[in-house]
Amino acid sequence: MQLEAKNIGFRYGDGPWLFQGVNFTVKPGEIVGLTAPSGRGKTTFCRILAGYEKPLEGSITIEGLPVPTRGFHPVQLIFQHPEKAVNPRWKMEKVLSEGEKPDPELLDLLGIEQEWLTRWPNELSGGELQRFCVARALGSNPHFLIADEMTTMLDAITQAQIWYAVLEIAKKRKMGIIIVSHEEKLMQRLCHRVVELKSF
Amino acid sequence: MSILVVENLSISFNQYTESLKQKNVNVISSLNVTLEEGEILAVVGASGSGKSLLAHAILGILPNNANISGTISYDGEILTAARQASLRGTEIALIPQSVNYLDPLMRVGNQVRNSVKVGDAVAAQRKVFERLRLKSGVENMYPFQLSGGMARRTLLSTAIVSGAKVIIADEPTPGLDPVVIKEALENFREFADNGCAVMLITHDIESALTIADKIAVFYAGTTVEIAPVENFNGDGEALRHPYSKALWRALPQNEFIPIPGSQPRPNNLPSGCLFAPRCPIATLECELAQPEMRELRNGRVRCIHAT
Amino acid sequence: MIPGLKIGTKEEKVKRFYLNRRQKTLLTIVVATIILLSVVVGGAMLDQERIATNLNERNLPPSLKHLFGTDWLGRDMFTRTIMGLSLSMGVGLIGAIGSTSIALVLGMVSATMGKMADRLITWLIDLFLSVPHLVTLILIAFTLGGGFKGIVIGLMLTHWPSLARVIRAEVMQIRSAEYVQISQQMGKSSWWIAVHHIFPHLIPQLLIGFMLMFPHVILHEAAVTFLGLGLSPHEPAIGIILSESMKYLSSGMWWLAFFPGLCLLIIVRTFETIGENFRMLIDPTRANEK
Numbered sequence: 001m002q003l004e005a006k007n008i009g010f011r012y013g014d015g016p017w018l019f020q021g022v023n024f025t026v027k028p029g030e031i032v033g034l035t036a037p038s039g040r041g042k043t044t045f046c047r048i049l050a051g052y053e054k055p056l057e058g059s060i061t062i063e064g065l066p067v068p069t070r071g072f073h074p075v076q077l078i079f080q081h082p083e084k085a086v087n088p089r090w091k092m093e094k095v096l097s098e099g100e101k102p103d104p105e106l107l108d109l110l111g112i113e114q115e116w117l118t119r120w121p122n123e124l125s126g127g128e129l130q131r132f133c134v135a136r137a138l139g140s141n142p143h144f145l146i147a148d149e150m151t152t153m154l155d156a157i158t159q160a161q162i163w164y165a166v167l168e169i170a171k172k173r174k175m176g177i178i179i180v181s182h183e184e185k186l187m188q189r190l191c192h193r194v195v196e197l198k199s200f
Numbered sequence: 201m202s203i204l205v206v207e208n209l210s211i212s213f214n215q216y217t218e219s220l221k222q223k224n225v226n227v228i229s230s231l232n233v234t235l236e237e238g239e240i241l242a243v244v245g246a247s248g249s250g251k252s253l254l255a256h257a258i259l260g261i262l263p264n265n266a267n268i269s270g271t272i273s274y275d276g277e278i279l280t281a282a283r284q285a286s287l288r289g290t291e292i293a294l295i296p297q298s299v300n301y302l303d304p305l306m307r308v309g310n311q312v313r314n315s316v317k318v319g320d321a322v323a324a325q326r327k328v329f330e331r332l333r334l335k336s337g338v339e340n341m342y343p344f345q346l347s348g349g350m351a352r353r354t355l356l357s358t359a360i361v362s363g364a365k366v367i368i369a370d371e372p373t374p375g376l377d378p379v380v381i382k383e384a385l386e387n388f389r390e391f392a393d394n395g396c397a398v399m400l401i402t403h404d405i406e407s408a409l410t411i412a413d414k415i416a417v418f419y420a421g422t423t424v425e426i427a428p429v430e431n432f433n434g435d436g437e438a439l440r441h442p443y444s445k446a447l448w449r450a451l452p453q454n455e456f457i458p459i460p461g462s463q464p465r466p467n468n469l470p471s472g473c474l475f476a477p478r479c480p481i482a483t484l485e486c487e488l489a490q491p492e493m494r495e496l497r498n499g500r501v502r503c504i505h506a507t
Numbered sequence: 508m509i510p511g512l513k514i515g516t517k518e519e520k521v522k523r524f525y526l527n528r529r530q531k532t533l534l535t536i537v538v539a540t541i542i543l544l545s546v547v548v549g550g551a552m553l554d555q556e557r558i559a560t561n562l563n564e565r566n567l568p569p570s571l572k573h574l575f576g577t578d579w580l581g582r583d584m585f586t587r588t589i590m591g592l593s594l595s596m597g598v599g600l601i602g603a604i605g606s607t608s609i610a611l612v613l614g615m616v617s618a619t620m621g622k623m624a625d626r627l628i629t630w631l632i633d634l635f636l637s638v639p640h641l642v643t644l645i646l647i648a649f650t651l652g653g654g655f656k657g658i659v660i661g662l663m664l665t666h667w668p669s670l671a672r673v674i675r676a677e678v679m680q681i682r683s684a685e686y687v688q689i690s691q692q693m694g695k696s697s698w699w700i701a702v703h704h705i706f707p708h709l710i711p712q713l714l715i716g717f718m719l720m721f722p723h724v725i726l727h728e729a730a731v732t733f734l735g736l737g738l739s740p741h742e743p744a745i746g747i748i749l750s751e752s753m754k755y756l757s758s759g760m761w762w763l764a765f766f767p768g769l770c771l772l773i774i775v776r777t778f779e780t781i782g783e784n785f786r787m788l789i790d791p792t793r794a795n796e797k
Contacts, residue, residue, distance in 0.1 A: 073692040073693075084686065085689055089707055099693050153403070154247065154403070156451045160458035163456075184378070185406070185451070188452070216527075216529060
């Protein structure tokens with residue numbers, strides 16, 4: 001189950017190419033860091049991998065097959081701001097059930113307390129909401145997880161808590177992880193290898 | 201000299217708890233912070249620990265369902281609402297979190313000039329741009345033409361030309377790349393070296409450490425520790441409060457080991473020490489009352505067991 | 508409002524009768540419902556005899572027997588006012604419901620059905636907004652031959668644009684929200700997203716839009732009728748009462764216009780208050796304000 005991006009090129013409208021000819025692979029169970037100076041389209045590249053945007057050039061394949069456009073996407077993206085990633089009018093229980101219902105073990109691992117399920121998003125802190133976003137993405141068993149500045153807005157303790165849980169799950173499921181972060185030390189701590197996003 | 205002293209500040213909000221009843225919810229309880237001239241105080245803590253609210257309280261821009269008690273004094277005199285309004289933007293300046301605070305329809309040079317209170321506005325603006333290494337063409341640009349770093353420097357220069365003695369920067373670093381962060385932080389240092397006081401609100405301990413003189417650690421709406429920056433070192437044995445130690449150890453460059461649990465919610469605070477439920481060294485005594493802030497080894501701490 | 512700093516730690520607790528916004532809103536809703544019901548029920552129950560011409564009791568000022576006085580034909584003004592209000596509110600209700608539905612459909616279509624539809628509908632909205640309501644309303648009512656049908660259709664066709672614009676913006680905003688994009692990648696269909704994510708967000712907007720539109724519709728109906736272009740003169744609408752009363756004002760019969768006008772004002776204000784309060788309560792940044 002290898003995720004492979006070949007010759008990816010993208011630009012908005014008629015603007016300049018953000019990147020062209022980008023090649024990138026992630027193997028199952030591998031944790032890869034992705035760096036680039038700001039404004040070079042890291043986030044856009046992540047969105048392409050997770051199916052939010054279509055690449056204008058090149059192809060994304062999993063195990064040699066194109067990624068299905070309908071149904072649950074096997075590459076799930078976690079955003080930087082969890083407040084924007086949940087519907088403010090839904091209770092957390094419903095937010096979670098948007099994917100497949102995560103098993104209690106997963107919730108436990110992420111430190112999600114039962115009592116939080118009956119709350120509204122604005123009653124939870126950013127760290128608590130981000131745990132839900134991770135649980136929602138992992139509930140349906142994606143093959144790959146992209147963490148785009150996933151813990152940038154969180155304090156060190158919460159950051160470590162969430163990463164511990166994610167790493168443990170990744171190990172168990174042989175899930176690949178792509179990490180985008182400006183924090184070099186976090187990347188060093190977590191990644192098997194770090195690649196720079198650049199056009200060839 | 202202390203320029204800004206916050207004593208026993210408590211803030212509560214009227215919120216609807218049930219469908220028709222409003223309740224007072226404590227978000228900040230007996231908080232103490234002192235800002236010295238020529239010094240950078242970094243305020244660190246988890247989101248929801250009351251960092252931004254402190255800034256809003258100092259500037260007097262809390263929403264109208266807030267109730268405040270305690271005192272904030274500026275330059276030896278107590279701050280009243282009227283005084284806050286007149287000091288805001290002249291002597292106390294806020295550097296907001298988002299660069300969206302720039303007026304999109306106005307050339308940035310003009311925006312900076314608007315903040316100049318005395319003397320030649322144009323000269324002042326040019327001088328500050330030069331100091332912050334913004335090229336002369338920048339003053340004629342509109343905010344959308346600026347990069348993130350330039351926009352941030354523009355916001356900073358607005359604060360500088362205003363002649364403010366106190367600058368409060370609310371989360372100035374997230375989303376910027378390391379080079380820009382370093383630059384922004386150096387600007388703060390320079391500002392403090394010129395005799396002003398800077399309060400740097402951030403959850404990014406690492407960047408705070410590079411420039412701050414003192415660090416105030418917030419937890420669940422109060423200060424648990426105020427420590428000189430040198431104490432954040434090694435495995436954190438020089439730190440006083442168990443929460444500061446845990447926070448320090450959880451950094452990726454240190455042990456990256458989290459403690460379990462999460463910060464209590466304002467409407468569900470523990471009766472005694474706010475950190476007791478997660479504290480490894482908590483005793484029965486800790487649950488009796490919230491400990492007072494006390495002096496300890498050239499810093500201050502709110503813990504009865506700290507040595 | 509900037510809250511002042513309270514000096515000292517002693518907590519002041521002033522106990523007095525105080526209602527928070529939600530309680531006030533609930534109270535206004537209850538009062539409004541009572542008024543509405545009594546007017547509608549009253550309109551149906553009141554004796555038609557009381558508005559029969561009674562030349563013995565012409566031009567009487569307000570008294571216990573005739574609360575709002577009588578007019579130049581000896582008709583009881585209280586009865587006429589209630590009946591007029593009842594009719595006005597009926598017209599207002601139909602007009603506002605119709606307009607809200609138009610706004611909902613056009614707003615949704617404009618936000619979801621592609622560029623051409625959006626351009627067309629935005630143009631329509633701008634067109635209607637650039638001409639005062641009253642003018643388009645008079646034109647439409649006049650073209651349709653006036654009367655009950657003309658005025659109701661006119662009201663429906665003129666009050667939707669601003670709400671349609673709000674709905675269009677709302678739908679567009681939610682469609683581009685991160686949580687909706689995530690929902691798509693979770694494999695949810697467009698229909699599922701429309702029903703579960705988008706529509707629930709529109710309900711409060713619709714409710715508020717309706718609440719704020721209702722008094723407008725009533726006022727415009729009264730205005731057009733007052734000008735003689737709306738309901739026909741034999742119907743006891745408030746607009747008719749007011750326009751007829753104008754002739755008698757100079758002879759000192761102030762009660763003819765005063766009471767019906769006041770009643771109309773009270774009803775309009777009540778609905779506006781409810782709408783405004785709702786708007787404050789669903790705005791997350793202001794929901795907790797006093």
